[in-house]
Amino acid sequence: MTSLWACMTGADRLLTLALTLFALAGAGWLLSAPPGERILVDDGVQIVYQGGFDRVAELSFHGPMGTSRLAIAADGVRVIEAPCPQKLCMGMGPARRSGDLIACLPNRLLVRIVGAQPAEAVHDLISR
């Protein structure tokens, strides 16, 4: 390597250093890209929230029947309060994997988990 460095011109050395830094920065950027899933909340018309699992939070959404509340944690997002009579959405448990879907139909709330890179998702859909 020493002999290689010695036979390079000053411009070659500068270019080599620049390309090395560029390649290292690019590799670090690709490797640090978010690997997992994102939460999309849809009110039947549009997406009203999107975010990741990197924070613990409780969110409130207002629908035709009242307020639904979601809890986001590292192990998933779940409905913790729903104004509908049967509260099936609360019984569906957490959604964490790409392809998971939770719905509160009476209050028109859809919670969908999508992969940041769908081609790499563990599951495209969940049959339940």
Add this chain to the structure above:
Amino acid sequence: MPWNRPWLLVVLLTLILAMSWWHWRPAGGEARQVRLLMGTTVEIVAFGDNQRRLEQAIDAAMDEMARLERLLGNGYPESDPDRINASDSAVTVAAETAAVLDLGLEIAQLSNGAFDLGLGRLKTLWGMEGPAPRVPDAGAVEAALAGVGPTALQLDGPQVTRRAAVAIDLGGIAKGEIVDHAVALLRRHGIEQAAVNAGGDMYLLGRHRDRPWRIGIQHPRQPGEVAATLHLADRAVVTSGDYERFFEQDGVRYHHLFDPRSGYPADACQSVTVVAESAVLADALATALFVLGVEDGLALLAHFPGSDALMIDAAGRQHLSAGMAAWLEQP
């Protein structure tokens, strides 16, 4: 770049080009839409190069599903089941309804009544679809089952006649038929890669871009976990489980999959997943196998070549049909 430059420059440039290609490689178009239909979430995702065509095809498929919901469901003016239930004489139904009834009656007969299209009164009695489900008394259950059985309906082309005072409810089969119609419509629009998912009843059209679709099967007792992963293309998959819709009374869990022979929730399985060439067949078989249990269920499945099942019995043990392993992701 001149080739008398040090090899290090060549390596670095190649590395940068490779990373750039990986990040910006063409992925093709994708369109996705979710609607609330049939009392559940319906999602269609489609892949292709023509974004406008994808979106038009999905719109048309969703509209078709909404139309069929009103035709095959209960409680709509266009409902064929409601028209049959309201008449004591023969009723002429739509071709789609006749097709569903034909398959449903075949499975009802082959399963010796473990699958039935006439459980409307029983379902109303239990109130599973309403805000206050309850365990009815035994006498009421017996009364709700009066006349129920594979011979309660007579189908002659588009003519349907009730031979007993049963209430038709196509809940165990209609969703699959509606998914199949959506898939057929996508095909007519030239779509070759798509998934139609109606609350877990789904058809996978073609492949997920360059690989089969990866479908997780919900674990019946561990929320958030999968019991198995399937790799599918051009197949339907439907799961029936006791964990989706249930209530508890006096410490006992009562779910929505009734055994037509007893009037009470079937208890032989925790879940059944069926892979078939059509969603309507997978839908009906999943319900029938759930009620029948492993031994009789797999015997029924043998009547339908090309269909396979993963059954999880009441003790949590997994049972596979002969061809199911081909669809399962190997550890």
